[in-house]
Amino acid sequence: MSKYDRIDKFNLEKMSDAETAKKQEYVEKKCKCSGCPTYVKGDAPVGYCYPVIGTSKKIQWEKECVCSTCPVYKEYELDFTHYCTRCSQSCQAMKVEGGAGHD
Numbered sequence: 859m860s861k862y863d864r865i866d867k868f869n870l871e872k873m874s875d876a877e878t879a880k881k882q883e884y885v886e887k888k889c890k891c892s893g894c895p896t897y898v899k900g901d902a903p904v905g906y907c908y909p910v911i912g913t914s915k916k917i918q919w920e921k922e923c924v925c926s927t928c929p930v931y932k933e934y935e936l937d938f939t940h941y942c943t944r945c946s947q948s949c950q951a952m953k954v955e956g957g958a959g960h961d
């Protein structure tokens with residue numbers, strides 16, 4: 859059993875605004891998106907897996923996704939790809955669960 863919540867892997871529900879912002883900074887710093895074939899130069903902020911960042915405004919075409927090589931992906935046991943176009947980790951997890959919320 860993973861130590862992370864199945865939906866809220868970044869544990870945002872339990873964090874303060876300041877903690878959320880701090881973790882966002884951490885994710886953006888470690889993010890590998892800028893070296894990914896799908897990435898469109900200049901798009902920011904990266905770290906699309908992180909729920910508060912949102913999908914890209916510029917990326918329209920999915921090519922390869924290098925998220926599985928990213929330290930954030932490994933650290934938080936993420937399990938989706940193409941967060942830039944398909945939405946964040948928790949958003950994709952909710953879709954898989956059929957839209958059922960969590961408590």
Ligand code: SF4
Pocket residue numbers: 885886888889890891904905906907908924925926928929930931936941942
């Ligand atoms: S998992 Fe993907 S989107 Fe998330 S920080 Fe890493 S490279 Fe960026």
Ligand code: SF4
Pocket residue numbers: 890891892894895896897906907921922923924925939940941942943
């Ligand atoms: S989320 Fe995945 S596909 Fe999108 S830019 Fe980042 S590494 Fe590439």
